[in-house]
Amino acid sequence: xxxxxxxxxxAVAEGAITAGLKFYAGYPITPSSEIMEYLAEKxxxxxxxxxxxxxxxxxxxxIIGASWAGVKSMTATSGxxxxxxxxxxxLAVITETPIVVVNVMRAGPSTGVPxxxxxxxxxxxxxxxxxxxxxxxxxxxxxxxxxxxxxxxxNTAELLRTPVIVLSDAVIAHxxxxxxxxxxxxxxIINRKIPKTGEKxxxxxxxxxxxxxxxxxxxxxxxxxxxLVHDERGYYAPRDESYKSLVSRLHIKILKRLxxxxxYETYYCSNECEYMLVSYGxxxxxxxxxxxxxxxxxxxVCMLRLKTLWPLDSEKISKSCNASRIxxxxxxxxxxxxxxxxxxxxxxVYPAPLLSLELPSLREVIExxxxxx
Amino acid sequence: xxxxxxxxxxxxxxxxxxDRIPTMYCPGxxxxxxxxxxxxxxxKRTREGLLDPDKIVWVGGIGCxxxxxxxxxxxxxxxxxxxxxxxATGVVLANPSLQxxxxxxxxxxxxxxxxxxxxxxxxxxxxxxxxxxxxxxxMTGGQVAPTTPLGVKTTTTPRGNPEPxxxxxKLLASLNANYVARASTTTPHYIESFFYKALGIKGFRxxxxxxxxxxxxGRHIGLRDPVEMYNELKKRIKYKQKPTIEEADISxxxxxxxxxxxxxxxxxxxxxxxxxxxx
Amino acid sequence: xxxxLSVIRDPYxxxxxxxxxxxxxxxxxxxxxxxxxxxxxxxxxxxxSTIENTYGFxxxxxxxIEKCIGCRLCEYNCPDFAIFVEKVE
Numbered sequence: 001x002x003x004x005x006x007x008x009x010x011a012v013a014e015g016a017i018t019a020g021l022k023f024y025a026g027y028p029i030t031p032s033s034e035i036m037e038y039l040a041e042k043x044x045x046x047x048x049x050x051x052x053x054x055x056x057x058x059x060x061x062x063i064i065g066a067s068w069a070g071v072k073s074m075t076a077t078s079g080x081x082x083x084x085x086x087x088x089x090x091l092a093v094i095t096e097t098p099i100v101v102v103n104v105m106r107a108g109p110s111t112g113v114p115x116x117x118x119x120x121x122x123x124x125x126x127x128x129x130x131x132x133x134x135x136x137x138x139x140x141x142x143x144x145x146x147x148x149x150x151x152x153x154x155n156t157a158e159l160l161r162t163p164v165i166v167l168s169d170a171v172i173a174h175x176x177x178x179x180x181x182x183x184x185x186x187x188x189i190i191n192r193k194i195p196k197t198g199e200k201x202x203x204x205x206x207x208x209x210x211x212x213x214x215x216x217x218x219x220x221x222x223x224x225x226x227x228l229v230h231d232e233r234g235y236y237a238p239r240d241e242s243y244k245s246l247v248s249r250l251h252i253k254i255l256k257r258l259x260x261x262x263x264y265e266t267y268y269c270s271n272e273c274e275y276m277l278v279s280y281g282x283x284x285x286x287x288x289x290x291x292x293x294x295x296x297x298x299x300x301v302c303m304l305r306l307k308t309l310w311p312l313d314s315e316k317i318s319k320s321c322n323a324s325r326i327x328x329x330x331x332x333x334x335x336x337x338x339x340x341x342x343x344x345x346x347x348x349v350y351p352a353p354l355l356s357l358e359l360p361s362l363r364e365v366i367e368x369x370x371x372x373x
Numbered sequence: 374x375x376x377x378x379x380x381x382x383x384x385x386x387x388x389x390x391x392d393r394i395p396t397m398y399c400p401g402x403x404x405x406x407x408x409x410x411x412x413x414x415x416x417k418r419t420r421e422g423l424l425d426p427d428k429i430v431w432v433g434g435i436g437c438x439x440x441x442x443x444x445x446x447x448x449x450x451x452x453x454x455x456x457x458x459x460x461a462t463g464v465v466l467a468n469p470s471l472q473x474x475x476x477x478x479x480x481x482x483x484x485x486x487x488x489x490x491x492x493x494x495x496x497x498x499x500x501x502x503x504x505x506x507x508x509x510x511x512m513t514g515g516q517v518a519p520t521t522p523l524g525v526k527t528t529t530t531p532r533g534n535p536e537p538x539x540x541x542x543k544l545l546a547s548l549n550a551n552y553v554a555r556a557s558t559t560t561p562h563y564i565e566s567f568f569y570k571a572l573g574i575k576g577f578r579x580x581x582x583x584x585x586x587x588x589x590x591g592r593h594i595g596l597r598d599p600v601e602m603y604n605e606l607k608k609r610i611k612y613k614q615k616p617t618i619e620e621a622d623i624s625x626x627x628x629x630x631x632x633x634x635x636x637x638x639x640x641x642x643x644x645x646x647x648x649x650x651x652x
Numbered sequence: 653x654x655x656x657l658s659v660i661r662d663p664y665x666x667x668x669x670x671x672x673x674x675x676x677x678x679x680x681x682x683x684x685x686x687x688x689x690x691x692x693x694x695x696x697x698x699x700x701s702t703i704e705n706t707y708g709f710x711x712x713x714x715x716x717i718e719k720c721i722g723c724r725l726c727e728y729n730c731p732d733f734a735i736f737v738e739k740v741e
Contacts, residue, residue, distance in 0.1 A: 023467045049466045049646070054492040058459040061452065065432070065463025068450065069471060073463070091453050217448040217464060218471050220427040224443075225450035227435075235393065236443070380664055382679060383733045395707070395732055400684035405731030561728040587686075599686040603729075 002181045008146045008172035009034040011179050012102055013042070015150030016074050018182055019189055022048040023066035023073040025059040027081060030114040031170040032104040035076040056081035060088040060101065067097045068225055070194075070216040072154060076102035079121055080111065082128065089163055090129030093250060095225045096204070096212065098157035098164075098192055100150070105169040107357055116357035117170035119281055119331040125165045126310045132247050134254045136261050137165040137310040139281045143177035149307065155190040156261055160254055161211050167309060169331075171282040171359055195221060203234040204246075210253040254311060262316060263307040267291065269321040273302040275373065276323035278340050279330065280306040282359060287329045290365040299373065309336070314343045327352050327372050329365065388412040390446050397440065401599020403558030403584030404438050404505055408445075410564035411474075411503070418572045430473050432461045434486065437512045438478040438505040455485030458493045461500050469499070469643050472572070479506040479581075480518040483541045487519070490541075494548035497576040498642040503568070504541065504579070505558075506623075507586035515589045522625060527593055541581060542621040546635050551576030553635035555621070557583040559607040563631060570633075576641035583610070583629055594625075667701065669717040675738045676714035676726070682734035683711035689726035689735050695719040698726065 006014075013035045016024075024043060026036040040050040048071075053059040056077055063073035077085065082103045092099050105121045107113035125137045136156050138149040146168055153164040193213040195201050201221045206212045215221035224234030229246055231237040254261065267288065269276070275294075279287035284305045294301045304320050306312075317340070326349045328337040334351035341349040350372040354360045381387055398404055418424035429447045433439030435454035442449040452460045461473045475482070482490055482504045493500065509527060510516040517527040519539040526533055545553045552571055556563040564582055571578040585591065585606055587599045596602035609628045613620065616632040623629050668677040676697065683705060690698045690712050697720045701713040711734065714720065724737045 023463065025463060051462070051466060053459065053462075054488055057456065058462070058489055058492070061456040061459035062463030062466075064452075065450070065460035066467035067463075069464045069467035071467045073467070087453055088456070217430050218428050218468055221448065222446060223448045225452065226443075227452055382664055382666065382677075383736050384738075385733055389733065395682050395684065395734075398731060400686035400709075400731075401688060402731050405733065406729055409728065409730070409733065599688060600691040603688055603691065 001183055001186055004179050004181060005176060006143065006179050007034070007174055007176050008140070008143050008168055009104070009174070010038055011143045011147040012076065012150045012166065012168060013038045014179070014181050015147040016100070016154065017042065017046065018147075018187065019151045019154035020072045020191070021074055021154070022071040023063060024048065024050045024075065025053050025062035025066070025073070026075045027053055027056045027059050027077065029078045029081045031106055031173045032076040032078050032102065034173070035102065056084040057088065060085040060099075061091075063099050064088060064092050064095070064097050067099050068217055068223070070218070072098070072158070074100040074102065076104065078104050078106045078114070079108045082121060082124065086128045089135065090131050090133070091227050092163035093129070093131070093133040093135065094227060094229070094246075096161040096214070096250075097225075098161055098214075100153045100157055100164050100166060102150070102166045102168060104173045105167060113357055115170065117282060117331065118355070118357075119169060119283060120333070120335070121167065122309060122330070122332065122335045125167050132251070134251055134311050135163055135165055136160070136254060136308065137167055138263075138307060139167040139309045140172060140307070141281055141284045141305065143172070143175060143179050145307070146172055147179055147181070151187060151189070152263075155188070158190045158192045159211075159260070160257060161192060161214060162254060167281065169282050202232050204230060205232045206249060206253075210249055210256060258311065258313050261308055261311065262313040264316065264320070265305045265307065266302065266320050267305070268295065268302040269304070270302070271322065272300050273321050273323040274300040275302070275325045275327065276321045277301060277303040277369070278306070278326060278328045278336070279303065280309060280336065283329055283331045283354065286359050286362065286365050289362055290369060293362060293366060294369065306336070312339055312343065317343050324348060325350070325372065327369055329354060329368075331356055385409055385412045388415065388446055390444055393444055396444055398437065399588040401585060401587040401603065402437070403507070403582070403586070404441060406558040406561050407503065407505055407564055407582045407584065408441055410561040411568050414565045414569035414572060417569055424472065424572060428471050430464055430471050432457045432464065432473060432475045434477045434481040435512070436478040436481045436510070438476055439481055441476050455481055456489065457481070458486055458489040458500070458502065462493060462498055465499050465643070473500040475500055475502045477504060478511070479504055479508065479520045479541070480510045483539060484519045491544070491548065494545050494550040494577050494579065496642045497549045497551055497639055499575055499577070501568070501571045501578045501580070503582060505582045505584050507584045507590050509586065509590040509593065511586055511589040515593060520623070522623070525593055538623065540621060540623065542634055543618055545579055546618045546621070549577070549639055550579055550635060551637050551639055551641065552578040552633070554579070554633040555581040555583065555631045557606065557610045557629070557631050558585060559603055559610055560612065560631065563612065567633065575644065576639060583623070583631070667703070667711065667713045669714040670740055671717050671720065673740055674720050674722040675740050676717060676720055677736055677738070678711050678713060679734045680711050681705045681707070682732045683709050684732055685709035685711070686731065688729045688731070692725045692729045694723060694725065695721055
């Protein structure tokens with residue numbers, strides 16, 4: 001392993017390289033452009049391809065194509081580009097294509113403030129495209145975590161044959177911290193299942209784990225990548241049984257592995273907690289400091305930090321702590337608050353929408369929390 | 374009709390998923406004619422040993438022409454409307470040994486996919502794009518398309534089309550494509566010979582196939598019978614050995630010139646990247 | 653020679669006629685009665701038959717096979733892979 005000092009954007013790029021990225025197609029957009037620039041320099045030397053496409057729509061369609069040609073692929077963008085990628089996320093879901101999409105959130109709506117942060121895309125990350133589906137979403141809070149969760153995103157995508165979203169933001173992107181980069185063999189890397197060459201392939205027939213092996217192009221599998229609702233053969237099937245079984249399998253294959261997908265951390269949770277702070281991403285950095293400050297002042301505060309934003313494991317979250325007052329701190333108008341309130345239905349849950357272009361100051365956060373204490 | 378082990382009767386049955394035949398195409402639709410011609414060209418190249426059928430990938434967007442990807446017995450992708458060329462770019466760059474064929478209609482490739490078409494031609498990316506032009510959005514019932522001639526009444530231009538049409542051949546001739554040709558479903562042997570040539574060269578190859586569409590476009594212009602529309606179109610098709618770009622106009626009054634408009638040998642994108650296609 | 657009116661369901665059933673050089677075969681249940689093969693044939697070998705296939709269409713039959721020159725225009729212009737010409741060995 002190698003220890004270096006770098007930014008969140010570079011950490012995402014390095015994580016992708018460690019995971020085995022071989023194709024990157026993207027479009028420059030602040031604050032994610034460094035990811036493409038770094039990979040454009042480094043990836044071709046490792047046998048990969050980086051291409052700047054004409055827009056984000058072309059980028060995400062190209063990475064879906066590359067994934068079907070058999071390589072791990074990724075793109076990175078920000079809010080406006082992410083909105084353009086909506087239709088193609090749906091395509092990746094229904095064709096069960098492993099891809100990783102990094103959304104480095106910035107202040108919106110629309111062009112917003114390109115160089116400053118927000119966490120307002122969290123519900124878009126959950127349900128960007130039309131239709132019924134679950135897309136796993138990871139949200140790092142540090143440079144090291146940006147690296148680790150990008151590797152985990154690739155592993156999740158390959159294991160469950162699904163698109164995965166990594167939700168970084170403008171603060172993490174340009175933050176510089178020490179980073180440990182692992183060598184080959186030091187961190188588990190998962191690769192997609194591929195049928196054995198020569199055997200007859202039914203493209204969408206699931207194995208017992210509900211995930212079909214992926215018949216990549218060029219090996220004589222006669223694969224069908226079908227965006228219409230399809231049956232096991234990949235043929236258009238506008239019938240109730242096929243529709244119900246396809247949509248429910250796409251959900252259940254992720255929920256079955258919630259143990260692998262859902263990741264979180266708790267700090268100072270014990271039987272004596274009275275208040276719990278819930279946060280994620282860059283806001284969790286200041287929430288953590290606020291928790292320490294409040295504990296110094298004598299309040300029994302603990303904290304839950306989500307590393308996986310979607311899907312949420314309601315059981316693990318509700319059992320994490322028996323604090324009676326829960327405050328959800330996020331840099332938007334209160335989005336994940338809605339789910340936390342639903343999960344902790346027998347407790348008092350309060351929103352703390354801290355709209356702030358950069359990380360809010362400790363005083364500001366303590367002030368907001370104090371209104372609920 | 375789903376059949377377990379399909380028999381191959383027709384000489385081109387090897388190229389088809391025969392359990393999905395008959396196709397959903399209308400009687401007299403030109404897409405089947407174009408497909409047959411392309412299969413014959415693939416057969417010839419395979420027999421010469423220059424093409425491995427396992428390496429062929431068909432990519433289509435949405436529309437009647439793109440639905441051909443459902444019927445071919447190869448690796449195929451039926452993706453989003455207009456985005457087939459982007460998908461195909463990812464496929465060919467990730468695995469340069471694959472021969473990628475994009476098939477789609479004029480609305481899919483030159484309308485919503487127009488930006489991707491322009492950039493793929495500019496990059497001279499290694500793929501073959503076959504655009505089947507029927508001057509209308511047929512699958513959705515006959516709305517106006519970018520190539521619909523001026524004045525034609527369609528379902529969304531009931532008082533006549535107020536827009537002059539887009540000429541895709543002229544557009545691509547100004548870019549960096551290696552091969553730009555036009556054929557017609559009334560002359561399938563030209564489709565076969567242009568496609569055969571395209572399979573043997575590198576870079577961005579584009580073949581426009583002007584097609585009959587008796588049920589939808591034929592309905593708009595009063596030629597609902599398949600044979601009548603075929604004969605009317607055939608009257609207007611003129612083959613030229615080396616047509617110039619000025620002759621690429623499509624006009625029902627003055628005729629439609631088919632032939633190979635552009636033949637260049639510019640370096641393809643893969644060559645510029647330093648990755649040569651492994652045969 | 654005209655066959656009797658009948659409904660045939662087999663996807664592979666074929667009307668076939670040959671003379672000493674060529675055989676013309678029509679796959680009955682693929683035909684959509686577009687009429688292109690009958691119209692492009694230069695020697696007028698094909699006529700519409702009275703057979704009704706599973707979909708209600710009347711495929712052609714090579715009634716005047718002796719006039720066939722094996723040009724294959726019918727095979728090339730059929731949109732449905734429903735007619736083909738073979739050399740008789």
